[in-house]
């Protein structure tokens with residue numbers, strides 16, 4: 001093993017990524033490739049905790065892969081793979097379930113939210129979802145897990161499970177840490193800036209997909225909910241404007257203070273137009289690249305097979321070590 005820090009992260013194939021997924025996680029996935037040993041996965045096993053149409057799921061897995069590549073994941077620098085191709089994820093999940101407590105899983109806010117919105121299908125996997133996520137992370141001995149703020153509680157749970165397991169069996173797992181950027185870790189909904197932006201939002205104006213056309217992006221930013229003060233600065237009770245300032249800052253690399261100065265004496269109309277325009281221009285090359293990649297299924301297959309082969313190599317070694325530690329006899 002080289003001495004680079006190891007990275008693992010995943011995204012559910014449940015639709016086109018939003019700019020929340022992009023600025024909160026994928027942008028870091030891309031930049032981390034230069035420095036670390038990175039493993040990224042399309043979390044298809046996680047996605048079935050909510051009902052999926054099989055044909056749509058197949059399409060979404062491939063489009064999520066193509067989107068990740070279009071955003072800049074390079075198969076010569078990172079392993080990108082499909083979670084269900086590596087059976088070790090399910091196997092380690094089962095082992096770790098015996099080291100995860102009912103009480104701690106009950107406290108997961110995502111479980112509470114998802115079961116609230118899914119009353120007709122509160123299945124067992126929705127509850128044990130964070131244990132599978134822990135298996136994902138621990139299989140690759142990840143030091144760092146690039147995620148948005150909504151995943152922080154899950155990573156803390158993963159740390160606790162790893163520490164508990166190591167406490168019994170010795171130094172088996174690396175203790176992971178979340179990796180997040182201030183101002184990008186939680187991109188808020190454009191229609192209700194007190195809620196995070198989500199691709200499953202029923203209100204189409206709440207989110208911007210990374211493949212959206214310029215007109216649609218500008219229209220959504222213009223329509224976004226803001227306060228009535230009319231002065232552009234990052235402050236209290238200004239969730240909508242704060243969100244747009246953070247999005248703008250992610251793209252042009254200016255600080256919140258610089259942005260306040262740039263728009264001094266100007267109103268929200270000018271600011272929103274500028275944010276919409278720079279965002280659309282920023283996303284355009286991703287859309288062009290995606291359209292080329294999604295038309296080449298052969299190449300996508302090559303990518304996930306290559307990534308899967310490398311991932312299995314790492315995951316199988318970890319699982320073997322775990323099986324040995326807990327007392328399972330070798331095959």
Ligand code: TYM
Nearest residue numbers: 009010011012020021024025043147148185186187196197
């Ligand atoms: P998922 O598919 O919901 O989201 C993928 C990534 O995007 C981030 N994200 C956001 N960041 C900022 N602002 C937002 N509005 C926003 N919306 C989403 C998420 O935090 C996430 O990093 N359980 C995970 C997938 C997963 C995983 C893993 C992640 C499975 N196994 C192991 C890390 C490690 C999920 O549902 O992400």
